[in-house]
Amino acid sequence: MEKIGSVPTIKPKGPLWVNAEITYKCPLHCVFCYNPLDYASTFKSELSTDDWLKVFRQSRDLGAVQLGISGGEPLMRDDVEIMVSEASQMGYYVNLLTSGIGLTEKRISAFKEGGLGQIQLSFQDSTKELNDFLSSTKTFELKSKVAKLIKEHDYPMVLNVVLHRLNIDHMDQILEMAEAMGADHVELANSQYYAWALKNRSYLMPSEEQLRKAEETTNRFREKIGNKMKLYFIVPDYYANRPKACMNGWGSVFLNVAPDGLALPCHEARMLPGLTFPNVRDHDMEWIWNESPAFNAYRGESWMKEPCRSCDDRAKDFGGCRCQAFQLTGDATNTDPVCDKSEHHHIITEQVELAQKPQPPAADIKPIIFYRDDKNSKALIAENS
């Protein structure tokens, strides 16, 4: 029997997943990007190749097995080849998350030789016009070429399409495109509303009707195509009444390192006030993961308030997402307002109600949409300083 009043000591296991955001530079300007709004502040303080290799080695020693190389657009850096081959030799399964821009024959051959396990290619939409509008560049044709390159080099073709109000009605074409490209896995993930996507939330959130139709289309397609292509459809958490088990719990399996060396328990945590996130330039990964106050801040249950503290689901969903709680309620220790037990749940339902109303067509709202680009990022930094 546990003694009443005893404080459980939490011994975290090592991280399993390390996500290396090696740069926030990106040729695309996607309106749903989850990179921080002030990403432009990291340009001058990006980690060196050796810094990254040290992060990989120390995290591997802690038991990490999966390495994501992402960004921004990771291929904006010319040392990805070294990272891939070194990390692969350390025993990582290495994943490259890319828009495909900058993926040449020469580079993909080098990645293959270096032991890269998987390439995940992001796609904004099936139609050239909307793809270009949403990412604000002329990249659709290029991406189709890259998809071919990935197949030619015998990689599983993993497509990631971010869904939202403006493209979700194109599900038929999206899936046909995926099939034509020879995709093995297609992640149809609705945009999550953080950072740039939160800024553009009212333009991005689909209606219930749109979601229902898109899911039906996906199910029909799945029946038709069988095992050849695996489809994952992920609805926005705003439409749920229990929160997601964000990152499988704070500091539980996932470790994100930002371009400037900040170590974070998730992509978004940089925004949380009152926490000092450790930098890999100043500390080793063992200390960062096991000892740093930031990584311990929301481990376990002692930080929880009601209704989480006495909720039967607290070990299942960990109270949801700390960043969403902070973003929407102003306090990261509150219950994620997606939960209908939260006193702030009305914030979610109000947004969902708004999303049921008709919106102007994409072309008409073009000037209002907030593009993720360096100019906007720098303006937001100035605004907040």
Add this chain to the structure above:
Amino acid sequence: MSDPILVKDRPLSLQKQFRFQWEPAQESYVLLYPEGLIKLPGSSGEIMKLIDGSKSVDEIIAYLEEQFPGVDLKNDVLDFLEHAYGKNWICTND
């Protein structure tokens, strides 16, 4: 849908998106794949170790029977390989 039949006389390979290795932190053999890890403890790891692109099901069983004389392991090995094949961890080469 019926389960695919595992052909017993063709060489077996790991599916291309998997990586198989001993993982000290897990004290187990593991299969790594995009976004995940499958632990293969004990004999399952030892069987998986024999999948090298050249040995068939029959050859793997023959090899293990030679290693462990007198042990009736054929059905267990077959069960595991059929499970692995059904899960799409392994495939037969043409």
